[in-house]
Amino acid sequence: MMKIMSKNKKIVYLDHAATTYLRPEVIKAMASFGSDNYGNPSSLYSKGREAKKALETARSKVAAILGCQPEEIIFEGSGTESDNHALIGTAYANRGRGNHLIATVIEHHAVLHACEFLETQGFEVTYLPVDKDGIVKLEELEKSIRQETILVSVVFANNEIGTVQPIREISQIIKKKNPKTYLHTDACQAAGFYELKVDELGVDLMTINGSKIYGPKGTGLLYVKKGTMIYPFIHGGGQEQGRRAGTENVAGIIGLATALELVQKEKAKENQRLIKLRDKLITGLLKIPKTVLNGHPTQRLPNNVNVTVLDIEGEAMLLHLDEAGICASTGSACSSGTLEPSHVIMALGHPYEMAHGSMRFSLGHVNTEEDIDYLLEVFPPIVEKLRAMSPVNLKNPKS
Amino acid sequence: MSKISKKTKPSKPKAATQINGQDIMGNEWAYSDEVREHFFKPQNFVTEAPKDYNGLGMVGSPACGDMMKVWLKIDSKTEKITKFFWQTFGCASAIAATSMLSVMVTEKGGKTIAEALKITPTDIIKRLSGLPSRKIHCSVLGDKALEAAINDYFQRTNQKERIKASGSRVIDKELNITDKDIEQAVKDGAKTLEEVQQKTKVGLGDPNCLPEAEELVRFYVEKYY
Structure with missing residues (x-):
């Protein structure tokens, strides 16, 4: 049970999909690299070499987890x-062979808004629909791939509804239709829960960030298959083999x-623990009349619960929960910066009112059964x- | 791309405390104590329709994120609004703004119809000690609901000449479809957005107007059926 006593208020943090705290082990590992080992990895003297060595050790660790070569990892400034x-x-690097990209409609805005930018630059983007549980429609994917398709981007596990995509199967469909088409997966939400061996997943590019896995904010990595x-995205010094400039x-x-x-x-042990808590929470929430689970019942992140509570609005629920010390999220337009309801809930084929009343609770390391109760x-x-x-008083979808 | 400014004087910096309705700490719930008070302890709301009322107004729809229903009891001799009951679907500021409006209308023995119609969104926001800028539309709905309820009172008391006519307004900019077109479609028997779309094609040109179109459909269905 996580009890942070501030102003005598108990805080139950159920928003791990938004971000996580640093684990003590992480803080400890990072500690000496601010004050003592502050060298620039590009410098040739010993302080620089120490930093370089630490950097390359970190790269090898990540490469071992992904089952790839260290030089296939580019460290970046965030998942976005x-x-x-x-x-x-x-x-841009593959403009010579086409101008077409494919992304699912439930990608994170980091992908969708990059696609929208590319559309303004003369690229064409196909947005793949998902079924009512949020699984990509594979037959639509198959149909969408063309000779000139450069890349397909599919979120490994969705940040709002937690639906997990069959990445390996998706890869096989793509490569069979066009072996030149790359597959990128945004694995930011999935990285804490699933095997990340890139060969088994069949991905050419994969995004992971620190702030969803109890690591630091402002850190990310991109796996790029040899x-x-x-093209590089940030231009400057020759860091990261000239692919991402800026002092590391x-x-x-x-x-x-x-x-x-x-x-x-x-992950094996923690997933088991979280799934138990998740399912207890889902069962408990669905006992409230006129509530609907958003996302797939089983193919979902071990820590994700997303329900729509009909007839009321999410921000109002959040504010009441906040009074009780509970941190959660909503897909309601009222709580988004743009006043647009969640594009993910809408993509499931639900009407606006389902998005306005949607609540996400995402569990993590500190949560216990007591929190759920x-x-x-x-x-x-x-x-x-x-x-x-x-x-x-909307119609009860369960009746 | 930033252009080189020809101004010689440096422009006044934007207020640092409000960036797109968020405070500088990124806190989207920068609600005042008054908003919190009226959100957590709303005044004059009802859990079911009151029996004794003579003006009913409803605006918004759950699809657009906010919906309000207002019941008024107006004294026909003094034209004072003595009761203001309401229900609201919406975020904290929508609930607080309706609650505050109900207090403003009924305090000190109640405002007259003429006084109540003069209440502007700015007045409500002032009494709430401000709202995050992007939340202001919520309280705009509050005074609309009040106006709708007063119009309903005029309708019920055979004072149709006093109904504040809202001139026809273009809803779908691409296809030039107005609120009158939607009203006519409902009069002709369409009762859902889809049925109205079959008659008017509203939203096919400009999908962004759909929430507003749906709101109007609900309003006119309530009015005529």
């Missing part, structure tokens, strides 16, 4: 940067590698209170 690099970098044509964030990279190693080592005790009265003052 890696996604942008993967799409924009391959699109032979993949890709040595402490951050070490934090990222340490965090990835830890979650990967513990607490949420299930606090949440139903909040729903009851808001429904009592709501003029909306």
Whole structure:
């Protein structure tokens, strides 16, 4: 049970898909790289060489987890940067053989907005639909691949609804239709829970970041399979083999590698524990009348719960939960910066009102059964209170 | 791309505390104490329709994220609004703004119809000690609901000449479809957005207008059926 006492208020953190805290092991690993080993890895003197050595050790650790060569890893400034690099970098480098890209409609905005940018630059993007559970429609994928398709981007596990895609199968479909088409997967949410061997997944590019796996924010990495044509995204010094300029964030990279190693080592046991908590929470929430589970019932992240509570709005629920010390998320337009409801919930074929009432609880390391019990005790009265003052009475989709 | 400014004087910097409705800490819930008070302890809301009322107004739709229903009890002699009951679907500021409006209308014995119609969104926001800028549309809906309820009162009391006419307004900019077109479609028997679309094609030109179109369909269906 995570109890952070601030102003005598208990905090139950159920928003791990938004970001995670640093684990003590990660802080420890990073500690000396700010004050003592502050050298620039590009410098030739001993302080520089020490930093370089630490950087390359981190790279080898990551390469071992991904089952790839160390030189196939590019460290970047965030998951968003890696996604942008993967799409924009391959699109421009392969313009000679086509102008077409494919992305699912439930990609993270880091991918979707990069696609929209590419569309303004003369590229064509096909957006792949998903079924009602959020699984990519494979027959649509097969149909969409053409001779001039440069890249397909499929999110490994979705950040909002937690649906996990059959990446290996997707890879086989792509390579059979066009062996030259690259597959990029955004694995930011998945990295803590699944095997990441790139050969088994069949991916050419893969994005991972630190801030979802108990590592530092502002860190990310892009796996780029040898032979993949890709332009650098940030230009400057020759760091990262000339593929990502800027003095390396040595402490951050070490934090990222340490965090990835830890979650990967513990995943079998931790997944089991989280799935139990997740399913208890889902069962409990669905006991509230007029609630619907968003996403796939089983092919979903061990830590993701996303339900729509009909007739009421998400931000109002969040504010009440916040009063009770519970941190969660909503797909409601009211809580987004753009006043647009969640594109992911909408992509499942749900009407606007389903997105406005959607709530995401994402579990993590610190959560216990006690936290779930607490949420299930606090949440139903909040729903009851808001429904009592709501003029909306939508049809119960369960009846 | 930034252009080189010809101004010699440096322009006044933007208020540092508000960036797109967020405060500088990125806190989207920068609600005032008044908003929190009215959100957590809303005034005058009802869990079911009151029996004694003579003006009913409804605006918004769950699809667009906010919906309000207002019941008024107006004293026909003094024209004072003595009761203002409401239900709201929406975010914290929508709930707080409706609650605050209900207090503003009924306090000190109640405002007259003429006084109530003068309440602007700015007045409500002032009483709430401000709202994050991107939340302001929520309270705009509050005064619309009040106006709709007053119009309904005029309708019920045979004072149709006093109904504040809202001139026809273009909803779908691409196809030039107005609210009157939607009203006519509902009068002609369309009761859902889809049925109205079959008659008017609203939203096919400009899908962004669909939430507003749906709101109108609900409003007119409520009005005529």
